[in-house]
Amino acid sequence: MNTSSQNRKQRLVIAGGGTAGWMAAAAFSRILGKEVDVTLIESSDIGTVGVGEATIPTLVFFHKLLKISEQEFMAATNATFKLGINFENWKSLDHAYLHAFGVTGKDCWAAGFQHFWLRGLKEGIASDFGDYCLERQAAEANKFAHLPNNGLNYAFHIDASKYASFLREHAEKDGLKRIDATIGSVNLNEENGFIESLTLDNGETVHGDFFIDCTGFRGLLIEKALHTGYEDWSHWLPCDSAVAVQTKSVSEPIPYTRCIAHEAGWQWRIPLQHRVGNGMVYCSNYLSDDEVITKLLGNVEGEPLNDPRVIHFRTGRRRKQWNRNCLALGLASGFLEPLESTSIHLIQQGIVRFLRMFPTAGIVEEDVNEFNRQADFDIEHIRDFIILHYHVTQRTDTPFWRHCRQMDVPDSLKHRIDLFQKTGRVFREGSELFDDSWQQVMIGQGLMPTSYHPIVDTMSLQELKGLLNGVTQQIDRTVGKLPPHNDYITRYCS
Numbered sequence: 001m002n003t004s005s006q007n008r009k010q011r012l013v014i015a016g017g018g019t020a021g022w023m024a025a026a027a028f029s030r031i032l033g034k035e036v037d038v039t040l041i042e043s044s045d046i047g048t049v050g051v052g053e054a055t056i057p058t059l060v061f062f063h064k065l066l067k068i069s070e071q072e073f074m075a076a077t078n079a080t081f082k083l084g085i086n087f088e089n090w091k092s093l094d095h096a097y098l099h100a101f102g103v104t105g106k107d108c109w110a111a112g113f114q115h116f117w118l119r120g121l122k123e124g125i126a127s128d129f130g131d132y133c134l135e136r137q138a139a140e141a142n143k144f145a146h147l148p149n150n151g152l153n154y155a156f157h158i159d160a161s162k163y164a165s166f167l168r169e170h171a172e173k174d175g176l177k178r179i180d181a182t183i184g185s186v187n188l189n190e191e192n193g194f195i196e197s198l199t200l201d202n203g204e205t206v207h208g209d210f211f212i213d214c215t216g217f218r219g220l221l222i223e224k225a226l227h228t229g230y231e232d233w234s235h236w237l238p239c240d241s242a243v244a245v246q247t248k249s250v251s252e253p254i255p256y257t258r259c260i261a262h263e264a265g266w267q268w269r270i271p272l273q274h275r276v277g278n279g280m281v282y283c284s285n286y287l288s289d290d291e292v293i294t295k296l297l298g299n300v301e302g303e304p305l306n307d308p309r310v311i312h313f314r315t316g317r318r319r320k321q322w323n324r325n326c327l328a329l330g331l332a333s334g335f336l337e338p339l340e341s342t343s344i345h346l347i348q349q350g351i352v353r354f355l356r357m358f359p360t361a362g363i364v365e366e367d368v369n370e371f372n373r374q375a376d377f378d379i380e381h382i383r384d385f386i387i388l389h390y391h392v393t394q395r396t397d398t399p400f401w402r403h404c405r406q407m408d409v410p411d412s413l414k415h416r417i418d419l420f421q422k423t424g425r426v427f428r429e430g431s432e433l434f435d436d437s438w439q440q441v442m443i444g445q446g447l448m449p450t451s452y453h454p455i456v457d458t459m460s461l462q463e464l465k466g467l468l469n470g471v472t473q474q475i476d477r478t479v480g481k482l483p484p485h486n487d488y489i490t491r492y493c494s
């Protein structure tokens with residue numbers, strides 16, 4: 001970092017107190033608190049985005065890193081467990097599949113389980129692909145328990161504003177200084193263009209060595225001050241708006257998110273212990289805000305607890321997540337729509353990556369380039385995975401779905417789709433987030449390979465039956481012993 005005095009502690013300034021700001025604050029104060037002064041500035045006059053309540057399993061590890069008790073976290077955020085996402089009406093109307101967090105079946109060294117399943121299907125001895133996944137079966141049976149050795153992969157549904165308060169408590173205990181004020185200007189060093197300080201509306205000026213921009217879509221530091229630039233991906237992900245509303249629960253929470261496609265986008269239902277988060281994501285070329293508000297209020301199940309909120313967004317990413325002495329996290333760094341609940345994961349990835357490359361002895365250009373290269377890799381793979389859901393569909397009933405089927409997709413995604421269709425093969429690239437998920441979603445969306453690996457034909461029909469039935473029997477036995485999801489929550493963390 002650019003520390004002028006060798007003796008004083010380095011100063012890390014976080015601008016913004018939404019989920020990104022408080023996750024960063026909790027992590028940096030816990031892990032760097034003894035070495036670095038951490039300050040967070042948030043403005044009670046400018047709210048947070050107020051959504052972002054479905055997560056993926058990596059959050060479990062973030063909490064372990066911070067030594068956060070899962071029971072305390074779940075009780076404080078009224079959280080429920082999440083085993084996957086149920087995609088309804090995506091492949092075609094009245095069809096559903098559950099993208100579960102677990103692994104489907106058993107692979108062998110040469111071929112993934114889908115090859116064995118494809119032959120089973122041809123021979124008439126295999127059932128639905130999801131029948132071979134424990135998490136999917138537990139989700140559908142509405143059951144949950146922690147199993148030894150991460151036997152059941154899970155994430156959470158959380159109350160976003162309660163999560164920020166919960167993390168704030170942790171961060172303040174670890175010595176974080178919080179300032180409630182609005183940042184009026186970002187002051188740059190005239191020679192090198194680095195950020196030197198932030199001037200607040202209370203007259204105070206906050207100096208720092210490094211700044212974390214968590215100011216949401218505004219990107220006050222990374223964009224308004226540093227003009228980093230934005231790469232627009234809306235030609236691949238055409239939804240640009242959302243309406244969100246919270247409702248009272250009318251039934252026990254289920255352990256999965258519902259994601260229901262509609263004529264020009266989709267609707268989410270996120271069950272918490274005390275309420276349900278609802279929203280519609282849509283493309284404004286086909287539906288107006290007012291039409292969506294009426295549709296959403298017309299089909300939510302419980303009584304609304306707040307007025308519907310409209311959020312407009314532009315899908316894409318900041319050209320550099322780390323620019324000079326500023327790192328953007330959360331919405332300030334870019335936005336992929338929430339179809340696979342990946343934004344909080346990307347915040348966490350940014351935090352952990354920054355901790356690994358922490359610029360103790362001044363900012364090294366190679367570190368910055370490497371950081372941005374890894375961040376680009378992460379987001380591009382997730383982007384492809386989300387586009388897959390829209391592009392591979394049999395729906396032709398509305399102009400929106402016809403557009404999605406016909407649109408160009410990135411070459412990287414086209415390659416994956418073609419490879420799977422012709423050979424049934426899926427390869428995980430490097431450390432990309434999704435693995436088994438590719439098969440689950442491609443098959444779920446109706447993409448069926450035209451061939452399978454010949455190693456499968458070395459098995460007799462009897463052996464193949466034994467393999468397939470062995471998997472489902474083992475799953476049935478495990479699911480049979482799990483308690484109902486809500487009973488487990490009541491005992492564990494209500």
Ligand SMILES: Cc1cc2nc3c(=O)[nH]c(=O)nc-3n(C[C@H](O)[C@H](O)[C@H](O)COP(=O)(O)OP(=O)(O)OC[C@H]3O[C@@H](n4cnc5c(N)ncnc54)[C@H](O)[C@@H]3O)c2cc1C
Nearest residue numbers: 016017018019020048049052054183216330331338343344
């Ligand atoms: C419709 C929708 C649904 C989503 N669903 C999911 C989901 O299910 N799962 C998931 O992982 N993610 C989801 N996300 C993304 C998720 O909401 C965000 O990644 C997450 O909330 C982080 O937001 P943030 O902290 O970056 O920004 P914000 O919540 O917007 O916070 C910005 C902060 O900056 C502060 N600020 C701004 N300007 C100033 C200023 N001038 N001075 C001082 N402070 C300032 C504000 O006060 C606020 O504290 C969703 C997003 C949208 C739009």
